[in-house]
Amino acid sequence: xxRLKGTIVTTLCLLGVNCFAVETEIPDVSGEEVVSGLSxxxxxxVQPGTGHVxxxxxxxxxxxxxxxxxxxxxxxxxxxxxxxIYGKGPIYDxxxxxxxxxxxxxxxxxxxxxxxxxxxxxxxxxxxxxNSITADDMKASAGPVGPGDESVIGEGNFxxxxxxxxxxxxxxxxxxxxxxxxxxDLQDNQPGDLQPFIKTKxxxxxxxxxxxxxxxxxxxxxxxxxxxxxxxxxxxxxxPRTGRxxxxxETGLFDICxxxxxxxxxxxxxxxxxxxxxxxxxxxxxxQSSEDGQQTVNSVKVAGLxxxxxxxxxxxxxxxxxxxxxxxNDEKPGKVLxxxxxx
Amino acid sequence: MVYRKIxxxxxxxxxLFGVPHAIDADDGFEHQIPLGxxxxxxxxxxxxxxxxxxxxxxLYFDPRLSRDNTVSCASCxxxxxxxxxxxxxxTGIRGQVGGRSSPTIINSGYQYFQFWDGRAxxxxxxxxxxxxxxxxxxxxxxELVEKLNKIEGYRKAFEEVFGTPVTxxxxxxxxxxxxxxxxxxxxxYDQFKQGKEDALSDAARRGMDxxxxxxxxxxxxxxxxxxxxGFHNIGVGIENDxxxxxxxxxxxxxGDRGSFKTxxxxxxxxxxxxxxxxxxxxxxxxxEYYDRGGTPNPQLAEDIFPLNLTDQEKADLVTxxxxxxxxxxxxxxxxxxxxx
Numbered sequence: 001x002x003r004l005k006g007t008i009v010t011t012l013c014l015l016g017v018n019c020f021a022v023e024t025e026i027p028d029v030s031g032e033e034v035v036s037g038l039s040x041x042x043x044x045x046v047q048p049g050t051g052h053v054x055x056x057x058x059x060x061x062x063x064x065x066x067x068x069x070x071x072x073x074x075x076x077x078x079x080x081x082x083x084x085i086y087g088k089g090p091i092y093d094x095x096x097x098x099x100x101x102x103x104x105x106x107x108x109x110x111x112x113x114x115x116x117x118x119x120x121x122x123x124x125x126x127x128x129x130x131n132s133i134t135a136d137d138m139k140a141s142a143g144p145v146g147p148g149d150e151s152v153i154g155e156g157n158f159x160x161x162x163x164x165x166x167x168x169x170x171x172x173x174x175x176x177x178x179x180x181x182x183x184x185d186l187q188d189n190q191p192g193d194l195q196p197f198i199k200t201k202x203x204x205x206x207x208x209x210x211x212x213x214x215x216x217x218x219x220x221x222x223x224x225x226x227x228x229x230x231x232x233x234x235x236x237x238x239x240p241r242t243g244r245x246x247x248x249x250e251t252g253l254f255d256i257c258x259x260x261x262x263x264x265x266x267x268x269x270x271x272x273x274x275x276x277x278x279x280x281x282x283x284x285x286x287x288q289s290s291e292d293g294q295q296t297v298n299s300v301k302v303a304g305l306x307x308x309x310x311x312x313x314x315x316x317x318x319x320x321x322x323x324x325x326x327x328x329n330d331e332k333p334g335k336v337l338x339x340x341x342x343x
Numbered sequence: 344m345v346y347r348k349i350x351x352x353x354x355x356x357x358x359l360f361g362v363p364h365a366i367d368a369d370d371g372f373e374h375q376i377p378l379g380x381x382x383x384x385x386x387x388x389x390x391x392x393x394x395x396x397x398x399x400x401x402l403y404f405d406p407r408l409s410r411d412n413t414v415s416c417a418s419c420x421x422x423x424x425x426x427x428x429x430x431x432x433x434t435g436i437r438g439q440v441g442g443r444s445s446p447t448i449i450n451s452g453y454q455y456f457q458f459w460d461g462r463a464x465x466x467x468x469x470x471x472x473x474x475x476x477x478x479x480x481x482x483x484x485x486e487l488v489e490k491l492n493k494i495e496g497y498r499k500a501f502e503e504v505f506g507t508p509v510t511x512x513x514x515x516x517x518x519x520x521x522x523x524x525x526x527x528x529x530x531x532y533d534q535f536k537q538g539k540e541d542a543l544s545d546a547a548r549r550g551m552d553x554x555x556x557x558x559x560x561x562x563x564x565x566x567x568x569x570x571x572x573g574f575h576n577i578g579v580g581i582e583n584d585x586x587x588x589x590x591x592x593x594x595x596x597x598g599d600r601g602s603f604k605t606x607x608x609x610x611x612x613x614x615x616x617x618x619x620x621x622x623x624x625x626x627x628x629x630x631e632y633y634d635r636g637g638t639p640n641p642q643l644a645e646d647i648f649p650l651n652l653t654d655q656e657k658a659d660l661v662t663x664x665x666x667x668x669x670x671x672x673x674x675x676x677x678x679x680x681x682x683x
Contacts, residue, residue: 088642175557228575228602
């Protein structure tokens, strides 16, 4: 749960200090709310060069952006994405999901608004500030992966993307006997086709690759696990060329949704949605540890958050996190939070 | 606090699934883990010892843990019936019949959630539930502790194992420790995965390919435990006037309405009848149920859909489950001599 610091915050507000602080659980890290009024934000990326922050405002079927220097002004970038629902109760409206830049002007968007087997990854040339385009104004697309031998029901819900020099890696929902991470080869920065690549379920015996990032020539996957089971999320490393699993760690987290490395010191961070008990969710730092002579992961809670979905670092080490939040009345509780300090 | 980034050194920490291993206890007890099963996490406050496991076995098989001395844990979770009871529903004292079938306890020590609705966590959290249930064993914990403390053999055993007289906490820990030793692995499937190519018949191999492919079974019943430990609505019983809401009663999440814990398929041939309500008598019935896509309802799991299996494919699938997941080392544990 997003925790406001009650009296202290009120006092600080009266003194003209930031009124939207987010309580953190480790020293030398501070958090604040920078954008509110979003509808199930599910993806976030920082644009190279400008530093603008792009957000999948998923239930609003759009991608928006803001300038960190003026986060109060949201600019629509892409609108009119198809929309579907996720879950059996609670049920969430979802449209665009994972975001990643291939270069300063090319944005990749993982789709979630079409049925499994029809979904695609869309690529856009980013319009000038103040100009929006529609979801159909793609300069390229990849997919779908329809029903067939590789996927009994076809693939969809492209939760998150990771970009290497030669490829894009995409997590998905679909054939739960496989748990595919897909790959899109890049040639001269042009995307090829969407191809099933890593059978994460067969590699780990756990469901649902969702979080993903690329680091030091490893594809790093946050395996969400069963949403009805706690503490079963995994952190898994794969080779980008072969897809071979190199290492696999229990994290003790409930439902990892996204991963990102800090550019400052290469610490790894994850957000945990904690579907079955959202009070347990939050932003976590995943530290290397050891037990009985074996390398393990120690998950350190940075902040308790209300249904976090994605995270992205800016080059200066500032961390942005999207949360779905909990609606009171008819408000749109989705937010972007900013964390800074010793990350 | 030293912060260290996640990094990889040469081939670190890959789990060695498939390698039989044992975990030594202080008293020399070895927790024998069969081929195909991973190391089991044992709670730090309930380490396994030989004496504790033996005490737990006595408690498990002792009908004096029920009000009228007629029902033990083994009555509904009988080693001779797949550690279930062979009937549609569980039957407690005075012939009282419950509303759900008896799940097997085989490999339950690996499971976070216990019971069909997951209302207990870990085997230690489960052990005292049926004892207190009025239609199962019908003893309060106070009555139970008082009753067992009158049995000298139990008093001595508890002193030896826990350094206390009989306590409800000790009962739960001892039964839980015993249940952590009721394991089934080294099945033909495990041997096949280890490279023994003739471990499975041709029909079972075809069935295995279906299990992990077209039939979609491994979406929820994947190895090594052949359960994901989670909860899913497959529509069984949902057509009833007042359907069992299952996990929803515990979680309160709408999506859990009509969901039940995925049972292990290890030793599945021995645990008929099937489903939480024991409504399907045979594995053939089960495959037919899945083949037609379960029973439609708003919470039906997305992994349940018509499979369009041929008769031969259905037969092969059943062969894989019966042949491939039945261990030659089935835990056919006999009732011990009970303390007086």
